[in-house]
Amino acid sequence: MSEVFVGSFLSAMSTGLGALIILFIQGSITHRWRDTLLAFTAGIMMAASLLGLIPEALAQGEFITLVIGIFLGVLCLTLLETYIPHMDLEHSKSGIQFDEKAMLIIAAITLHNIPEGLSVGVSYASSASDTGNLIAFAIGLQNAPEGLLVALFLINQKINKFKAFILATLTGTIEIVTSILGFYLTSYVKFLVPYGLSFAAGAMLFIIYKELIPESHGDGNERTSTYAFIIGLLFMILLLEL
Template sequence: MEQLLMGSFLSAIATGAGALPILFFKTVTHRWRDILLAFTAGIMVAAATFSLIPQAMNNAPFQIVCLGVLTGTVTLTLLESIIPHIDLEHTRVNISMDSQALLILSAITLHNIPEGLSVGVSYSSEQPSLGGLIAFAIGLQNVPEGFLVALFLINQKVSKHKAFLLATLTGSVEIVSAIIGYSLTGVVEGLVPYGLSFAAGAMLFIVYKELIPESHGDGHARSATFSFIIGLLVMIGMIQWF
């Protein structure tokens, strides 16, 4: 449990780490943002396909793994349909802080729930290092997310310190959901492989639906592609190392 709390805390606080630069400057180049997003996508694809899915298949039939992956994908799809996706970087509509900012914060918070569950379930697997690897992958994904949320809030006339605090708080839900995911695996027999495949489906949805399109939307597709491959190789190396 101690490792779970530490891993989920570091994963969640990565959102705040991403928002921290907002206290010192307001902009970041599209090129570096796209490179970071693509690198994160590579990390998450490797985590899902070389760690989560193989670990799930070692403990469950192929049908269960397929069901878990599809459930993770459908869950993220439903969340997106309930809380519409808003492109934080390209939003130009001047909507009041009360409506648009609340929508953004709600979307990011709900989006973090399955990520926390993924971390919690991973710590319940038979592979001791898996939880740390998944927490690392989720944490990397949270860094640009935290920066963009804080940047959006500042553009909505929220003070720098309040924007930093709110962005950090959106990640705190991951700690609670990680504990829930970890606890459920001890109550429901056979939940671990299903949960691991669910986490893989959720991560692959995030990569293909959000990270890759975002990283290729501003004319930096080649740099983003190389960054994606490097991220993938880095995560494969970490999986082999641990």
């Protein structure tokens, strides 16, 4: 239990770690750096899904279990994106611009973190001891740039840097609660473990292909982003090997 709490806490607080950058920078960040970071994160999450979650789900269940779980994960993210406002970034060479409706966007980002927290929790319930740590690491890396973008958005809404940092950090805290919920649910109802692992894989694959890759390819940085994706993929494979 202590391990899942520590893992989910560190993963969730990575949102604050990313937001912390705003206290030390003047103005905004370039799209090139943002795109590179998003693509690197996509590579990390891709390797975690394909080489961590999916093989473990197949080891503990059947192919049909994997299919059901993945589509449940995809469906969950699809419903969240369809019915809850999402923070879309305008692609612009001059920097990152955001739409309005500040608190609505913050609430949306917070709700979008629920499946990520569940993914971490069910990974710790797996019989493979390192799966939880690897998924917490992958989700944490994805949370860092998200925290930075949320904080930048809040600053753009005339909120001071410290308050923006605090609010951005709080959007990730829901992952701790949902992670513990996912852990207990799959720990006590064992047959749910392969479904939970597959759900986590589906949710991560949706985020990779629907969010991270398109957002890293909208500003003329496709080649740099492609290299960053491959480096992220290899980096996660190295961690799995070690």
